[in-house]
Amino acid sequence: MLRLVLFFAAALTTAAQTPSSDSPVLQALLTEIRQLRQDLQTTAAAIQRVQIVMFRVQNESQFLSRAAQRVDEAHNRCSGFEQQRRFTAQQIEQLEARRGSSQSPADQALADNIARMKASLESIGVEEQQCQTREIDATAQLRDEQAKMNDLQDQLDKLDKALSGGR
Numbered sequence: 001m002l003r004l005v006l007f008f009a010a011a012l013t014t015a016a017q018t019p020s021s022d023s024p025v026l027q028a029l030l031t032e033i034r035q036l037r038q039d040l041q042t043t044a045a046a047i048q049r050v051q052i053v054m055f056r057v058q059n060e061s062q063f064l065s066r067a068a069q070r071v072d073e074a075h076n077r078c079s080g081f082e083q084q085r086r087f088t089a090q091q092i093e094q095l096e097a098r099r100g101s102s103q104s105p106a107d108q109a110l111a112d113n114i115a116r117m118k119a120s121l122e123s124i125g126v127e128e129q130q131c132q133t134r135e136i137d138a139t140a141q142l143r144d145e146q147a148k149m150n151d152l153q154d155q156l157d158k159l160d161k162a163l164s165g166g167r
């Protein structure tokens with residue numbers, strides 16, 4: 001019995017020391033498993049980057065929408081001032097055409113009204129210029145936001161290409 005135990009112990013020791021014919025196959029499998037794990041980690045990292053960029057695109061989309069809304073509001077406000085300025089200028093022309101050269105109280109009241117309207121026209125002109133400045137600023141901000149969105153879209157395209165294996 002002792003001999004049998006010694007025989008098995010010697011056989012196990014010899015088997016452990018001799019290289020198995022499965023060793024190259026096992027090494028190839030281990031290498032493949034390691035490569036798959038590395039590929040999964042790389043893909044997971046790329047997916048996380050895509051999620052981050054998608055979150056940024058979503059936020060930038062909101063900023064872009066607000067910037068476009070500000071441009072529209074500024075444009076509409078400026079158009080209103082422009083219409084108001086034209087209307088006031090036409091009224092002044094009409095009143096000046098009706099005004100006579102006499103110094104009657106009616107003509108004096110008309111002259112006072114024309115003077116008030118001219119002052120109002122100047123005020124409208126100043127407001128219109130300020131509005132145009134705000135519209136220009138809003139348009140510039142919209143272009144900046146659009147450029148940011150384009151950059152994010154480019155990043156997404158690159159990540160998509162990387163995830164698809166560069167096809």
